[in-house]
Amino acid sequence: MIASSPPPQVPPTAIDPRSALVVFSGGQDSTACLAWALQRFAHVETIGFDYGQRHQVELSCREPIRQALVQTFPQWGTKLGQDHLLDLRLLGQISDTALTESRAIEMQSNGLPNTFVPGRNLLFLNFAASVAYRRGLSVLVGGMCETDYSGYPDCRDNTLKALQVAMSLGLDTPMTVETPLMWLTKSQTWALTEALGGQALNELIVEHTHTCYLGDRTHRHPWGYGCGTCPACQLRAEGHAQWLAQR
Numbered sequence: 001m002i003a004s005s006p007p008p009q010v011p012p013t014a015i016d017p018r019s020a021l022v023v024f025s026g027g028q029d030s031t032a033c034l035a036w037a038l039q040r041f042a043h044v045e046t047i048g049f050d051y052g053q054r055h056q057v058e059l060s061c062r063e064p065i066r067q068a069l070v071q072t073f074p075q076w077g078t079k080l081g082q083d084h085l086l087d088l089r090l091l092g093q094i095s096d097t098a099l100t101e102s103r104a105i106e107m108q109s110n111g112l113p114n115t116f117v118p119g120r121n122l123l124f125l126n127f128a129a130s131v132a133y134r135r136g137l138s139v140l141v142g143g144m145c146e147t148d149y150s151g152y153p154d155c156r157d158n159t160l161k162a163l164q165v166a167m168s169l170g171l172d173t174p175m176t177v178e179t180p181l182m183w184l185t186k187s188q189t190w191a192l193t194e195a196l197g198g199q200a201l202n203e204l205i206v207e208h209t210h211t212c213y214l215g216d217r218t219h220r221h222p223w224g225y226g227c228g229t230c231p232a233c234q235l236r237a238e239g240h241a242q243w244l245a246q247r
């Protein structure tokens, strides 16, 4: 019989009695947000969007990540509720980007990468708010970040604060938008997850989350799987290296 090790110690904090819905893609950032929410809120559900991504790899990582979190952190497992996966493939009809078409990722003349789906995060959060309302959840958690946000204007703090006000008015109920990564660098995101769940959580993130734009799950690096050369891989690798250097 194999002796099981005790679950990693998670620092105790006061539990926020509200229920949260985490926009959960299966990537590093949204997994950090999910851990952050599980630490903080009494009940947490997840939502993902199938918008015709060129690769389904990230979406296929979602359920294994949820299961690994429950197994590794039983104290979080009791709080983790339903997962919701919405079919938003209509986004493919109104966008022309490298994520949804077989085109190379490149910078456009307006300074945004052509992976940009205009207003994508606004759309996602509005759909999330509708689901949250019906489920009795009053906090939306997303991994939007101004620090290295690739120029996406719908990731800006002011955009999301304005959206919070609009949604709370439009639904006539408080709908708080939390963005725990807003001012963190990628290096600080690794530090955050280490603080939340120790080495076990960062190992889980390395092994199970996916970031690579090209959908590469064959090359394993110290920071996880990916091609190692696309912008998403480079960002993740640099953040991981900086985090290791600063520990």
Ligand code: ZN
Pocket (backbone or CB within 6 Å): 211, 212, 213, 214, 215, 216, 226, 227, 228, 229, 230, 231, 232, 233, 234
């Ligand atoms: Zn890559």
